[in-house]
Amino acid sequence: MIEAGIIGGAGYTAGELIRILLRHPEVNLNFIYSTSQAEKPVSSIHQDLTGETGLIFSGEINPEADVVFLCLGHGNSVKFLNDNSFSDKTKIVDLSTDYRIAADSHSFVYGLPEFNREKISDAKFIANPGCFATAISLAILPLAANDLLKEDVHINAVTGATGAGTSLSETTHFTWRDNNYSSYKAFEHQHLEEINHSVKKLQSDFRSTLNFIPNRGNFSRGIHCTAYTHFEGSQEEAKEIYQKAYEDAAFTFVTEGEVHLKQVVNTNKCLIRLQKFGNKLLITSVLDNLLKGASGQAVQNMNLMFGFPENQGLQLKASYF
Amino acid sequence: MIEAGIIGGAGYTAGELIRILLRHPEVNLNFIYSTSQAEKPVSSIHQDLTGETGLIFSGEINPEADVVFLCLGHGNSVKFLNDNSFSDKTKIVDLSTDYRIAADSHSFVYGLPEFNREKISDAKFIANPGCFATAISLAILPLAANDLLKEDVHINAVTGATGAGTSLSETTHFTWRDNNYSSYKAFEHQHLEEINHSVKKLQSDFRSTLNFIPNRGNFSRGIHCTAYTHFEGSQEEAKEIYQKAYEDAAFTFVTEGEVHLKQVVNTNKCLIRLQKFGNKLLITSVLDNLLKGASGQAVQNMNLMFGFPENQGLQLKASYF
Amino acid sequence: MIEAGIIGGAGYTAGELIRILLRHPEVNLNFIYSTSQAEKPVSSIHQDLTGETGLIFSGEINPEADVVFLCLGHGNSVKFLNDNSFSDKTKIVDLSTDYRIAADSHSFVYGLPEFNREKISDAKFIANPGCFATAISLAILPLAANDLLKEDVHINAVTGATGAGTSLSETTHFTWRDNNYSSYKAFEHQHLEEINHSVKKLQSDFRSTLNFIPNRGNFSRGIHCTAYTHFEGSQEEAKEIYQKAYEDAAFTFVTEGEVHLKQVVNTNKCLIRLQKFGNKLLITSVLDNLLKGASGQAVQNMNLMFGFPENQGLQLKASYF
Amino acid sequence: MIEAGIIGGAGYTAGELIRILLRHPEVNLNFIYSTSQAEKPVSSIHQDLTGETGLIFSGEINPEADVVFLCLGHGNSVKFLNDNSFSDKTKIVDLSTDYRIAADSHSFVYGLPEFNREKISDAKFIANPGCFATAISLAILPLAANDLLKEDVHINAVTGATGAGTSLSETTHFTWRDNNYSSYKAFEHQHLEEINHSVKKLQSDFRSTLNFIPNRGNFSRGIHCTAYTHFEGSQEEAKEIYQKAYEDAAFTFVTEGEVHLKQVVNTNKCLIRLQKFGNKLLITSVLDNLLKGASGQAVQNMNLMFGFPENQGLQLKASYF
Structure with missing residues (x-):
């Protein structure tokens, strides 16, 4: 104790x-x-x-x-x-x-x-770590750990109103946020620094850009993140890389099928989905911004x-x- | 012009x-x-x-x-x-x-x-008139106009967050109000005075009580109000009374079937439904708190x-x- | 095990x-x-x-x-x-x-x-027990247990969309329910039978009516219930009665201050607030319809x-x- | 008439x-x-x-x-x-x-x-035109009209539940969609064909890819779209191009400051914001999916x-x- x-x-x-x-x-x-x-x-x-x-x-x-x-x-x-x-x-x-x-x-x-x-x-x-940083890092670090981040990464993530803290502001007023949606701090969110730092520790030759657009969602909790980048391998190879990266993880799981916020809100989990389109790998990650x-x-x-x-x-x- | x-x-x-x-x-x-x-x-x-x-x-x-x-x-x-x-x-x-x-x-x-x-x-x-006062008055004044408010009236109404004004407060913060519900100012809402005033102008012998519980809903606009009281006549007689009361009304309509907020939000309408249960008449009214x-x-x-x-x-x- | x-x-x-x-x-x-x-x-x-x-x-x-x-x-x-x-x-x-x-x-x-x-x-x-039945019973049974339900009880409660079950219907469609509100089954909800049954087991001379209007709220989980009736004693006496009734309860608590859904959603708790207005006692109860x-x-x-x-x-x- | x-x-x-x-x-x-x-x-x-x-x-x-x-x-x-x-x-x-x-x-x-x-x-x-197609086309066609779409475009857009039609489905059930978020049909949405068609009519040498991730938001109406691509000119030059493109438009306006859904929902407007970051131009567009x-x-x-x-x-x- x-x-x-x-x-x-x-x-x-x-x-x-x-x-x-x-x-x-x-x-x-x-x-x-x-x-x-x-x-x-x-x-x-x-x-x-x-x-x-x-x-x-x-x-x-x-x-x-x-x-x-x-x-x-x-x-x-x-x-x-x-x-x-x-x-x-x-x-x-x-x-x-x-x-x-x-x-x-x-x-x-x-x-x-x-x-x-x-x-x-x-x-x-x-x-x-920061909330966006966790969602994005868990989405892309398995690639960095294998020196596979070769080109720009395109990241779009949305967070709930708890992400903005307890203080009252225009964009956390119910009448503003209810049934609304907006983006903010595009390409300049403060979490980019720690994510880049983590990437470079794993893949020291990383020279590309993490393009990140954060958004305000009209929900209280949760982050939904999509990230895609060039990836030569197959979808199966991607899954192997991620499953290996998270085989000992207590709360991070590679999953089949759609991921969405309700799968993780009020838990400490992060769920990750992998999809290959052409030569791009799309990684979707979801977590609870206040927990994981x-x-x-x-x-x-x-x-x-x-x-x-x-x-x-x-x-x-x-x-x- | x-x-x-x-x-x-x-x-x-x-x-x-x-x-x-x-x-x-x-x-x-x-x-x-x-x-x-x-x-x-x-x-x-x-x-x-x-x-x-x-x-x-x-x-x-x-x-x-x-x-x-x-x-x-x-x-x-x-x-x-x-x-x-x-x-x-x-x-x-x-x-x-x-x-x-x-x-x-x-x-x-x-x-x-x-x-x-x-x-x-x-x-x-x-x-x-006030927003709750309008919803409640349109629900019960046809009875008062016919000297039919003989006993207590039991009123429960819920309003959207715009009812609380633009200033920021705990209960208008998105993370508080989202997926939440609460009541406030039970039996003591300030609109009761103007409603009682209107009732007594139409039915001077009114001596009963308007019991009113207001509630905060997790939506931006709209008031949904239920009111019931003793009523001797049939449902059809109630409808005749109300239809006569509102036959010249530009925006207030007696309707069949369920009423709900989406029927009136962003319009100047008030819809009213009448149902008889035992010796009670239930009147449900809906309107947009910022418009009607x-x-x-x-x-x-x-x-x-x-x-x-x-x-x-x-x-x-x-x-x- | x-x-x-x-x-x-x-x-x-x-x-x-x-x-x-x-x-x-x-x-x-x-x-x-x-x-x-x-x-x-x-x-x-x-x-x-x-x-x-x-x-x-x-x-x-x-x-x-x-x-x-x-x-x-x-x-x-x-x-x-x-x-x-x-x-x-x-x-x-x-x-x-x-x-x-x-x-x-x-x-x-x-x-x-x-x-x-x-x-x-x-x-x-x-x-x-049923979900509404639990919320309403916990609100009024301490009075019945003391033979104090002497007049009609006026009950208004709102439930989340999970109360309607998983099947798809007009009123559980997101575009209908989002930012909406409506009542249904007024005075005739099926849970009234079990509540009346519980009341009469505790107060066999109960002859009054439980007037209950259920409502559909635009949230997923939770029941908020207000119930009021004639009560001769003081607010303090009411609190004593309820605190005694729930002194051994594992999840039901009499509380000061406003009660609202977020205090109980995703828990097995029921919170109860007592307020005296004139000769009426107002009891407000909240619980999670899927848990308590x-x-x-x-x-x-x-x-x-x-x-x-x-x-x-x-x-x-x-x-x- | x-x-x-x-x-x-x-x-x-x-x-x-x-x-x-x-x-x-x-x-x-x-x-x-x-x-x-x-x-x-x-x-x-x-x-x-x-x-x-x-x-x-x-x-x-x-x-x-x-x-x-x-x-x-x-x-x-x-x-x-x-x-x-x-x-x-x-x-x-x-x-x-x-x-x-x-x-x-x-x-x-x-x-x-x-x-x-x-x-x-x-x-x-x-x-x-389709709803996503309108939001995306109005965001990028001014560039195409000036032969300025030189590289891939990265598009992320979110739509309300009305975008899925009136039929009931798992993802339009209130308990699923409330406070939730997910993406679907990444890189393969059916509107890409008409958008590409419009782009090529204006800029016949367009050979790049429109990367589009659509998302389901937990609101009823509205589309919020971000699109970014390589752009050599300044932010001011971008504004001139767009203002010229829309100088005769009845409902499409280039605006300063943040854009969000409540500015356009229940209107026929499309609002567009332009921001330059490094050598990228970010275009954000919002409209009501059922109207514009x-x-x-x-x-x-x-x-x-x-x-x-x-x-x-x-x-x-x-x-x-």
Whole structure:
């Protein structure tokens, strides 16, 4: 049994972490630090937890926790770790972008278990990947791992409204988003940097471009991603490559037939479909942006770091219908 | 051709008024007054109007306009009319609650054409009914007009997110409202006052209670209302009463078969269904909260005041699917 | 470890049972009987289970199973049990309406744990309550249990599209239901019989009417129910009554503040809010129609029958956002 | 005043035609032919028309009509015109795919007014473009018209559930589609043929590939399309090209700022945004699949054929919120 803490407890990713960790057999949720909600019951914000927990948001951290999850806005994790210190044994999982790009200035390990399981198992600090980055990386890294990304990749992905965070904005207002659709940050989404970084680690000669158009969907959760690129082999060869890449994966599966969001929403899974058209390979991936794209993957990384079964606490029931 | 002005142009009701008046053959949209948006193109806020109008939000009013619509927050119409004056010929339609209850202090006429057509035609100042008030009044006033409201009325109605106004709030955030449902202000909704007022004008001996539970639906537009009460007569007698009440109505129809929102959304119609169960009469009414429940009815009142055909500019295509 | 079977495996309630039982630590899912899907992988229909189970729909039943769940259309459970027999030890949970009304012709126990826990624990055959029946019963039975239902009860409830079953129909077509709302079967819903039956068992002098209007909401899962009736006591007295009624309940909680669907969807919970207005008590209840309103409650009943902890396998993570 | 007939009256495109033509000042809706609905009131199927029309579906056609719209399934228009004949003066607008590709065997003119206005004005028979074809053609044909399509084009578009027709299917069931997303027919959508045909008519040396991934969105109406390709010029030069291409267009506008579905749904408009990134031009287009993508464009073509103002009867109010 380990003691876990959460920093920044009122947002979506913290909420999902709380839901998972409260039910995790190896974890005691030691504290949830929130300056804005301090002293309030956790179930007053995450109201689905009514009757399940008497936890109160805390205005103080416990520096002796075994593991701490940082659920802070981008840029704030660096600041928080400068201002606060934890015991030597404390492992940290950061859900922001702050440490995702490897650098001499920090020792965070990129927490994508499908391609980094061993390093994660030995790590003390984990940079949890972005939601789009996870969906896209799982779609294309098996090709990079085999030096097969030879030309530009064309990526289009759509995310739910939880992808935009809890703050209110025009595009998260119900009357705007209901029955609507739009794209944003075309070719310039901030996750492109970490994806390119992952690609080049696996295929150092990669010189092509990842063309990525993100979109806002009128649903709450989920990412649907299509990516296609030049591929010489057959569809069967592609499947072999991907099945080999994911044969040990706890949550990532190559599947036949159409993939869609309801197959994965409210689970930690990523489903991947492969189709060959002419000389192009189309890879479609789906996942839940808050789980495999954030908090679920964070717990998966925690499981690896502490030697728990990789799927412990993460065998979640999809709502599906 | 009359000159029309709108006060408070960035919200939902102003937006709908603009859309209707721009296409109204007898109206020139003279000015749209908005302090927050002054000098901006109207199509920068109401972006569906791209290519249709070069109008600019104005920081000044034209006191010589033939008709002025007040689209201000509740309480602000009184304040605005205290601070601004219009020419003697200027007719005013107020969409707020400020003047809906008849009082010696003002000369506004309640703008429910089905029960007030003559007074509206002669009026200079109109208090446009509330959205729930319109749906409920059209459901029960035919009974009041025949002194048939003998016992309590049990009313349950649900409104779309536009009913809550453009401001951002927890319950209008997409991730809250999507696939959700809740009730609010049970038995205490502010529209009860104007509905009771209308009932008592028609049936002065009414002493029973209107029990009204409003609900938030996860859709953008529309009100669906069920109301039931004791009724001695047969279903056929009820239909005769209602059909007589609405035989001259331009937009309110008694219909057979189920009623639902898609029959009326984006139109100025109200559809009404009557069913008898035991000694209870169930009346179901549906309308678009922004049109028959606000801006459409405001234009209907304008048409009556200026002697235009009652449905002019209001023959709107439902989206239906 | 017990062996469980499911009869009729392709629908919503069977799907939810499969999801729950696959993760239940005391249950082995022995067979899923489906004539229409026999020989197909379960994950080809319930596609969220990809990677989790190799189970195949079976064309045969195992009469030696410890527990069998009947997920058949109303009327078909009687027929099925006439045509098939199980071992003496086999316990049966029927999710249809067929055995919900106590009768000399059968020995099924009504499976509402909050009011029937002891009988359920000793039962061999369980009639699982209807979804609306559960939401409404949990809202009003504490009053009946105290002989406090003195006048008519006015009930309005809305259910998601899964309430209509998997078959395609006009009102479950996306283009009809999206952003729509309607009522149906007013005062005549088939669940009224079992609710009245439950009320009269607790308050034999009940002579008033349960007035119930069901509605179709444009969401997939969940029931939101408001019920009000005459109540002499204070709001605090009402809370005491309800809190006492549910002090041992595993999933039913009296809560402060607004209740809404996202608090309970994808969980086995029922949340209840109490408000006093004048001499009326308003009770609002919310639950997931497929879980507490069907399959979750069925497993809860199974847990009680086999002496497992009541919430085993049912500590489900809400999606909430 | 011309006499119009509709063949196949119960579907989405027929419904929209009826709504538009009933309000068109130059058209009398002479007959609506439907074998499945013959003798039923039109308002019993298109229920938003309650109170507006007493029209009855007809089991017979009027061969003397001035214009006839064919709203039949793909393949059935050819069959219908083989089996039925109309007067010499009768103009025909076919909404199916049957005549969209020019061929010696027929004399239908492709009804995309932005690029074919003169031929349409002189035409007797019009093949109305497909919905995706319209959105994509309006996005890329200005480049083709200037011989600027030099490399592959990468197109991703999403359509609402009305795009799949009125028949019930798994992917149009509410519980499947609600809060879901998926792609289909990648690189092989049937509209690619007519788009390629249009491109090559304008740029005969076009040898590149249109890579098109269509998607199913969880909304009822609308198409959102992104297309990008190599473009040497600046963003300003692109805007000049497009503004020139659409300077006479009645409903297609180049716009600044984000485009989204609510700007165009329930109107006959297409909005287009242009953005330059590196050496790529990104074109985003939005339209209503049932209006500019079907019935609205059909009426636009009718207006041109009969010399009516191009936008007559088509100045539709968006619902926007």
